Amino acid sequence: MxxxxxxxxxxxxxxxxxxxxxxxxxxxxxxxxxxxxxxxxxxxxxxxxxxxxxxxxxxxxxxxxxxxxYEYDAVSRLRDSQLGDARVNEVGHYxxxxxxxxxxxxxxxxxxxxxxxxxxxxxxxxxxxxxxxxxxxxxxxxxxxxxxxxxxxxxxxxxxxxxxxxxxxxxxxxxxxRFPDAETLKRIVEVHYPGLKPRLLEAALSQFLELREAPGLKKKPSTSELLDWLKLILAEDLSPEDLKREPGEMLPKLHGALLKNEQDVALFEKLAFMARRQGR
CATH class of the missing domain: 3.40.50.300 (P-loop containing nucleotide triphosphate hydrolases)
Incomplete structure (x- = not known):
């Protein structure tokens, strides 16, 4: 085998x-x-x-x-003995x-x-x-x-x-x-969403991997969260252009599928605020 x-x-x-x-x-x-x-x-x-x-x-x-x-149900056996049940003589029943x-x-x-x-x-x-x-x-x-x-x-x-x-x-x-590399992630995505447009996959993977590599992240998004995020992207019929972030934005579209605690969301909001200040 x-x-x-x-x-x-x-x-x-x-x-x-x-x-x-x-x-x-x-x-x-x-x-x-x-x-x-x-x-x-x-x-x-x-x-x-x-x-x-x-x-x-x-x-x-x-x-x-x-x-x-195994678990031995002594309580049921005691109850059955009080009721005169004949099964009490066979321990295997309990x-x-x-x-x-x-x-x-x-x-x-x-x-x-x-x-x-x-x-x-x-x-x-x-x-x-x-x-x-x-x-x-x-x-x-x-x-x-x-x-x-x-x-x-x-x-x-x-x-x-x-x-x-x-x-x-x-x-x-x-x-x-180990967490999969980009090529393995593409193979995993192909298994779950065959025929996904290459440009959309590249755009989504790029943002996903960038998100994972952010310093200070408490919980990095996993493979399963990537698949959930892609499912939402497909359900919303988003294009690669729709995934593009506005200048100064750090959070990706539908980020609730990727970030699962308020500390990580606050981290990206802080990074976005700092980026906007530096861009003035």
């Missing part, structure tokens, strides 16, 4: 190499990068490209590692299988996405070390051991909000998705 991108996902050579290396080594692939650079979509595209089902586990700040294995359990018991190899692992508590990655390494875990309530029928392809994403433990990093194959 080899991944090389797809018709709907542009994978740079180094990213394809990382995916295939992790598959060969049977190690989790830890993918970091700016938000909006396609980390989550990568797992979906790997699954689609290799013809495998995908199981997605989206991590939140309250997520515990145990939830990925075991809810987590995403790892689902991936381990799948009848075929699957892609398991653990999305945004850095949102969870710092102990979360450590709590999954043995399960991801050995591909098995013990269910204490029933006494059974759940082992993977087929070792899943594990893809873990992180937005780098917090450092991950060294012991966890040692067990992963790591790849950082």
């Amino acid at each position: 080899r991944f090389a991108g797809s018709d709907t996902y542009v994978a740079p050579p180094d990213l394809a190499i990382a995916v295939n290396a992790a598959v060969t080594l049977e190690r989790p692939l830890l993918v970091k990068g700016e938000p909006g650079t396609g980390k989550t979509e990568l797992a979906r595209q790997v699954a689609a490209s290799l013809g495998l089902p995908i199981i997605e586990w989206s991590i939140k700040s309250t997520t515990k590692a145990q939830q990925g294995l 075991i809810r299988r987590g995403k790892l359990w689902q991936a381990f018991e799948a009848p075929e190899k699957v892609v398991l996405l653990i999305d945004e692992i850095d949102k969870a508590d710092i102990e979360f990655p450590n709590d999954l070390l043995q399960e991801l390494d050995r591909m098995e875990f013990h269910v204490y309530e029933t006494g059974e051991t759940v082992a993977a029928i087929h070792r899943p392809i594990v893809i873990i994403t992180s937005n780098n909000e917090k450092e991950l433990p060294d012991a966890f990093l040692r067990r992963c194959f790591f790849h950082y998705i």
Whole structure:
């Protein structure tokens, strides 16, 4: 099984190499990068490209590692015992299988996405070390051991909000998705908006990249925000001439799709004010 991108996902050579290396080594692939650079979509595209089902586990700040294995509903069992329900004698009725359990018991190899692992508590990655390494875990309530029928392809994403433990990093194959260069951006845009007029694309990309390179920007616009902006430009039927800014203007048309906080908008307004003063 080899991944090389797809018709709907542009994978740079180094990213394809990382995916295939992790598959060969049977190690989790830890993918970091700016938000909006396609980390989550990568797992979906790997699954689609290799013809495998995908199981997605989206991590939140309250997520515990145990939830990925299973959860034992002791409250429901106590209630049923008080009601005289015969099911209380079968502990398995009160075991809810987590995403790892689902991936381990799948009848075929699957892609398991653990999305945004850095949102969870710092102990979360450590709590999954043995399960991801050995591909098995013990269910204490029933006494059974759940082992993977087929070792899943594990893809873990992180937005780098917090450092991950060294012991966890040692067990992963790591790849950082760099922000695409201009040529790769053109290929990505072509996938989503085929046939976009070259002059319009050049004008839009020029303003987008200029915006990203502005010093002091708190949140740089991502690839996904570029695609949203282009969608609006096409919906408004804007031409390259329409995208041109008036003298002293710094903000591009429809900038709300690109700048997502007031500090960055204020920064460009300040730059525009300074430019107007210097132009007097």
